[in-house]
Amino acid sequence: MALLVQKFGGTSVGTTERIEAVAEKVCRFRKEGHEVVVVVSAMSGETNRLIGLANEIMEEPTPREMDVLVSTGEQVTIALLSMALQKRGCEARSYTGSQVRIVTDSTHTKARIKQIDEQRMREDLDAGRVVVVAGFQGIDESGNITTLGRGGSDTTAVALAAALKADECQIYTDVDGVYTTDPRVVDSARRLKQITFEEMIEMASLGSKVLQIRSVEFAGKYNVPLRVLSSFQEGEGTLITLEDENAMEQPVVSGIAFNRDEAKLTISGVPDTPGSALRILKPVSDANIEVDMIVQNVGEDNRTAFTFTVHRNDFKRAKEVLQRVADELGAREVGGDSKIAKVSIVGVGMRSHAGVATQMFEALSNEGINIQMISTSEIKISVVIDEKYLELAVRALHSAFGLDKLAVEEEAVKRS
Amino acid sequence: MALLVQKFGGTSVGTTERIEAVAEKVCRFRKEGHEVVVVVSAMSGETNRLIGLANEIMEEPTPREMDVLVSTGEQVTIALLSMALQKRGCEARSYTGSQVRIVTDSTHTKARIKQIDEQRMREDLDAGRVVVVAGFQGIDESGNITTLGRGGSDTTAVALAAALKADECQIYTDVDGVYTTDPRVVDSARRLKQITFEEMIEMASLGSKVLQIRSVEFAGKYNVPLRVLSSFQEGEGTLITLEDENAMEQPVVSGIAFNRDEAKLTISGVPDTPGSALRILKPVSDANIEVDMIVQNVGEDNRTAFTFTVHRNDFKRAKEVLQRVADELGAREVGGDSKIAKVSIVGVGMRSHAGVATQMFEALSNEGINIQMISTSEIKISVVIDEKYLELAVRALHSAFGLDKLAVEEEAVKRS
Numbered sequence: 001m002a003l004l005v006q007k008f009g010g011t012s013v014g015t016t017e018r019i020e021a022v023a024e025k026v027c028r029f030r031k032e033g034h035e036v037v038v039v040v041s042a043m044s045g046e047t048n049r050l051i052g053l054a055n056e057i058m059e060e061p062t063p064r065e066m067d068v069l070v071s072t073g074e075q076v077t078i079a080l081l082s083m084a085l086q087k088r089g090c091e092a093r094s095y096t097g098s099q100v101r102i103v104t105d106s107t108h109t110k111a112r113i114k115q116i117d118e119q120r121m122r123e124d125l126d127a128g129r130v131v132v133v134a135g136f137q138g139i140d141e142s143g144n145i146t147t148l149g150r151g152g153s154d155t156t157a158v159a160l161a162a163a164l165k166a167d168e169c170q171i172y173t174d175v176d177g178v179y180t181t182d183p184r185v186v187d188s189a190r191r192l193k194q195i196t197f198e199e200m201i202e203m204a205s206l207g208s209k210v211l212q213i214r215s216v217e218f219a220g221k222y223n224v225p226l227r228v229l230s231s232f233q234e235g236e237g238t239l240i241t242l243e244d245e246n247a248m249e250q251p252v253v254s255g256i257a258f259n260r261d262e263a264k265l266t267i268s269g270v271p272d273t274p275g276s277a278l279r280i281l282k283p284v285s286d287a288n289i290e291v292d293m294i295v296q297n298v299g300e301d302n303r304t305a306f307t308f309t310v311h312r313n314d315f316k317r318a319k320e321v322l323q324r325v326a327d328e329l330g331a332r333e334v335g336g337d338s339k340i341a342k343v344s345i346v347g348v349g350m351r352s353h354a355g356v357a358t359q360m361f362e363a364l365s366n367e368g369i370n371i372q373m374i375s376t377s378e379i380k381i382s383v384v385i386d387e388k389y390l391e392l393a394v395r396a397l398h399s400a401f402g403l404d405k406l407a408v409e410e411e412a413v414k415r416s
Numbered sequence: 417m418a419l420l421v422q423k424f425g426g427t428s429v430g431t432t433e434r435i436e437a438v439a440e441k442v443c444r445f446r447k448e449g450h451e452v453v454v455v456v457s458a459m460s461g462e463t464n465r466l467i468g469l470a471n472e473i474m475e476e477p478t479p480r481e482m483d484v485l486v487s488t489g490e491q492v493t494i495a496l497l498s499m500a501l502q503k504r505g506c507e508a509r510s511y512t513g514s515q516v517r518i519v520t521d522s523t524h525t526k527a528r529i530k531q532i533d534e535q536r537m538r539e540d541l542d543a544g545r546v547v548v549v550a551g552f553q554g555i556d557e558s559g560n561i562t563t564l565g566r567g568g569s570d571t572t573a574v575a576l577a578a579a580l581k582a583d584e585c586q587i588y589t590d591v592d593g594v595y596t597t598d599p600r601v602v603d604s605a606r607r608l609k610q611i612t613f614e615e616m617i618e619m620a621s622l623g624s625k626v627l628q629i630r631s632v633e634f635a636g637k638y639n640v641p642l643r644v645l646s647s648f649q650e651g652e653g654t655l656i657t658l659e660d661e662n663a664m665e666q667p668v669v670s671g672i673a674f675n676r677d678e679a680k681l682t683i684s685g686v687p688d689t690p691g692s693a694l695r696i697l698k699p700v701s702d703a704n705i706e707v708d709m710i711v712q713n714v715g716e717d718n719r720t721a722f723t724f725t726v727h728r729n730d731f732k733r734a735k736e737v738l739q740r741v742a743d744e745l746g747a748r749e750v751g752g753d754s755k756i757a758k759v760s761i762v763g764v765g766m767r768s769h770a771g772v773a774t775q776m777f778e779a780l781s782n783e784g785i786n787i788q789m790i791s792t793s794e795i796k797i798s799v800v801i802d803e804k805y806l807e808l809a810v811r812a813l814h815s816a817f818g819l820d821k822l823a824v825e826e827e828a829v830k831r832s
Contacts, residue, residue: 011556016469016472016473020473021474049494053432053492053496054495054499055434055495056497057432057435057436057496057500057503058499058502058503062499062502063498064497064510065495065498065510066495068491068494068510069491069492069495069496070493072491075484075485075487075488075491076469076485076488078465079481079482079484079485080469080470080473083470083474083478083481083482084474086474086478087474094480094484096484096561098777099560099561120559143536145512145515212480292552415749
């Protein structure tokens with residue numbers, strides 16, 4: 001008998017048949033005696049249809065009206081899901097973001113939640129009703145409709161779970177959990193039973209697009225146990241919590257993340273004077289180009305080299321900006337490579353284990369893979385390598401850190 | 417420089433191109449210096465699409481959730497129209513029924529407006545903005561979304577006009593005004609420049625489906641000048657007001673209305689005792705069948721005949737009910753005819769003119785048309801005739817009351 005917040009994304013509610021399947025699942029939890037708050041996204045395709053209508057009128061519609069428009073998507077879903085629940089004899093009531101009073105700031109199209117009034121939901125729960133809330137949307141203090149940006153329904157779910165002090169926030173998606181790495185690259189990739197918020201954030205930002213990163217940060221901040229699981233198949237998914245309860249038995253590295261979307265830029269022969277990093281990066285960020293990894297090498301002759309990565313789509317534009325900067329600074333040359341990939345090992349276990357980097361570099365070296373850039377954080381080590389070695393590197397690391405082995409052990413347990 | 421409330425229905429905003437055309441029109445009024453509040457319906461087809469989705473889930477969806485669902489239709493239109501206005505440099509802001517605070521009772525799917533907070537609209541108007549409001553919807557005192565029933569956008573427009581004390585409420589439709597009768601039946605049917613609320617109510621309820629009858633009653637109650645005009649062509653339309661300013665010069669009859677959707681039922685040989693009317697009509701209304709005209713003839717031998725009309729769709733069911741009643745009452749027989757039509761003459765001038773009925777009956781008699789039932793009110797006389805004479809009757813009455821002649825006069829003015 002727990003209080004659960006369950007979130008179902010666009011694919012899970014993409015047709016009325018799927019909405020009925022969600023209702024079936026929710027009813028089952030309700031009948032087991034749990035209190036349930038459901039958060040839903042717009043039916044898949046609906047948000048794009050609405051944006052399409054807006055774009056027939058203007059290329060860049062005003063954000064306030066855009067929010068009024070797209071917030072109808074989730075409103076349709078809450079009504080249909082409530083009907084499907086009621087049809088099953090499961091009392092339910094739907095609420096828009098404005099009705100729950102999910103109060104946000106006024107930054108239309110990417111608002112941030114400031115406050116939630118859980119009173120009304122509480123009354124419904126006490127009366128035995130399932131509460132169905134529109135994800136992704138809120139209302140500012142002047143009563144204008146706002147949205148939290150794409151994927152914001154995850155954030156809504158976590159915020160409601162925090163406000164209601166729910167026992168668990170369950171995010172239903174089209175995958176059945178978080179994996180040690182992409183199963184399409186490594187056959188023996190294994191679903192993690194548990195992972196910490198910190199690890200999840202590093203995994204998510206590195207390309208494991210299971211959860212919106214903001215929602216994980218939010219869950220971590222308010223210590224809301226978060227579970228990722230599949231809408232379409234049974235299973236316990238992956239639980240994301242503050243502390244890994246089984247930390248002692250856990251491996252040092254929890255997962256291998258990777259990203260093919262980056263490109264590398266190098267400006268070399270830069271006079272090694274204070275402020276040169278700023279003079280290089282400011283024009284880049286002024287051009288609205290986001291920079292990921294940054295490495296500055298120690299140089300010779302008072303000159304240094306400066307390398308950073310950007311999204312591959314921004315490569316050409318960033319190179320043009322850098323060319324101008326190089327002329328101004330009297331740098332020697334600007335080089336770049338868009339055929340790179342970033343591979344990272346992630347794990348809270350790294351904190352207390354020395355030699356993890358060495359182990360990583362050795363595994364790559366054994367395969368003859370050259371490392372072009374290195375960047376480290378407390379629970380993550382990332383390297384940039386030639387794109388063509390990506391799959392090889394991921395498999396090598398997955399094996400070197402014993403992530404394959406666990407799969408074999410689990411398999412053995414299953415068979416015994 | 418007037419304050420105008422302009423309402424555009426589903427057909428007028430059926431595509432983004434049409435929404436742009438509406439924006440063009442609204443901008444023109446704004447640039448002439450008028451203050452404008454626009455009320456819009458859902459894009460044509462949208463409400464049916466949403467109802468279709470609900471019906472995929474249940475045959476009779478709960479009214480509360482139905483309102484949450486269908487109210488998204490107008491919300492889409494207000495956003496798109498506001499964008500189209502902004503694109504033309506015309507400052508605009510959209511509001512849902514809940515945001516304006518159109519407070520209604522809690523009768524979901526056919527709520528009645530109780531109160532409107534015009535403060536926020538007033539601020540926008542003062543700031544030079546066009547206010548775009550979702551028609552058809554409101555919010556009850558507990559914050560639940562409600563709708564006013566189909567066609568309720570007209571009512572929203574009139575209610576806003578009343579709350580804002582607007583100079584005129586303009587209803588844009590696909591016809592260019594109210595006609596003396598249906599132009600498809602009488603070639604010389606003429607657009608009325610002006611008509612009273614009372615006349616309009618009689619015309620509307622008799623089948624001239626230009627305006628929702630509730631909105632006309634509302635306009636009459638609060639004395640909001642109402643104008644019906646075309647979305648698609650220029651013209652001054654028809655003004656509906658409390659008093660016909662040109663009453664002295666107006667003809668006795670303003671228009672000829674008719675209705676083919678009725679059927680007639682007669683129960684004869686009913687014992688003429690107190691309460692028999694009740695005993696006949698109660699079972700009919702208990703079966704949710706609406707009765708229109710009722711006539712009771714003076715009978716012989718303490719027996720009487722009782723005739724009434726119902727919607728043609730209810731004919732069979734009503735006859736079955738009546739058969740049971742006849743057995744209980746010991747009535748002689750039950751008869752009926754579904755091949756009838758109702759024709760009415762309408763005009764406030766009747767009040768002060770005797771002999772209008774005679775003139776009507778004479779015109780019909782001259783054409784050899786037999787009258788089966790008669791019913792009168794202060795400003796209307798209705799007769800039921802054989803359906804096959806309908807067109808003939810309408811043309812004869814249109815001519816007998818001089819409605820053709822005016823058209824000829826207008827034509828003469830145009831030509832001179």
